Amino acid sequence: xxxxxxxxxxxxxxxxxxxxxxxxxxxxxxxxxxxxxxxxxxxxxxxxxxxxxxxxxxxxxxxxxxxxxxxxxxxxxxxxxxxxxxxxxxxxxxxxxxxxxxxxxxxxxxxxxxxxxxxxxxxxxxxxxxxxxxxxxxxxxxxxxxxxxxxxxxxxxxxxxxxxxxxxxxxxxxxxxxxxxxxxxxxxxxxxxxxxxxxxxxxxxxxxxxxxxxxxxxxxxxxxxx
Numbered sequence: 001x002x003x004x005x006x007x008x009x010x011x012x013x014x015x016x017x018x019x020x021x022x023x024x025x026x027x028x029x030x031x032x033x034x035x036x037x038x039x040x041x042x043x044x045x046x047x048x049x050x051x052x053x054x055x056x057x058x059x060x061x062x063x064x065x066x067x068x069x070x071x072x073x074x075x076x077x078x079x080x081x082x083x084x085x086x087x088x089x090x091x092x093x094x095x096x097x098x099x100x101x102x103x104x105x106x107x108x109x110x111x112x113x114x115x116x117x118x119x120x121x122x123x124x125x126x127x128x129x130x131x132x133x134x135x136x137x138x139x140x141x142x143x144x145x146x147x148x149x150x151x152x153x154x155x156x157x158x159x160x161x162x163x164x165x166x167x168x169x170x171x172x173x174x175x176x177x178x179x180x181x182x183x184x185x186x187x188x189x190x191x192x193x194x195x196x197x198x199x200x201x202x203x204x205x206x207x208x209x210x211x212x213x214x215x216x217x218x219x220x221x222x223x224x225x226x
Contacts, residue, residue: 003043004036004215011035029208047092054085094200 131138
């Protein structure tokens with residue numbers, strides 16, 4: 001739609017004072033969301049009112065056609081209204097779908113709070129208050145750590161010098177370079193992950209679906225977030 005990309009670009013390129021990349025990404029996405037809400041209000045307007053109005057006019061023209069043939073202008077108007085009506089219904093469907101997803105996220109957040117509450121309760125339940133050793137009762141954290149360390153040292157023993165070892169070269173195992181596992185994620189990797197999502201799915205709880213990143217001029221690169 002007209003003005004969509006310009007609205008996103010203007011909100012995205014505003015200066016951000018934060019230095020943390022995640023914080024910068026959050027601020028940029030929040031600004032884009034607010035700007036798109038204003039754009040939707042100014043460009044699209046109230047969906048319910050427009051849908052009801054278009055439906056009512058189409059119905060009136062259909063009723064009038066039963067009494068007498070419509071003029072060329074009236075037929076053109078009805079055709080345009082039907083196209084607009086279908087477009088507005090599509091926008092409404094997307095909004096309802098997004099709203100239902102956000103409702104699910106809120107419910108998920110509530111479940112997470114319940115999970116954390118139960119986890120904290122279990123943590124308190126399994127907390128060791130005191131440990132008894134030959135030297136007495138250990139109450140503080142440091143004393144309990146010392147008792148446990150002494151106990152398991154007695155079970156496991158102490159490290160002894162090794163006189164024999166494996167000759168790894170003689171086993172002829174192929175060497176592997178795993179340094180790439182510590183490398184930062186690249187632009188193409190992030191883009192492939194986001195673009196592999198279903199069209200109406202969002203990679204995070206901010207509600208921005210894959211269609212947004214694709215239709216707003218391509219995936220925003222990490223260096224643009226940081």
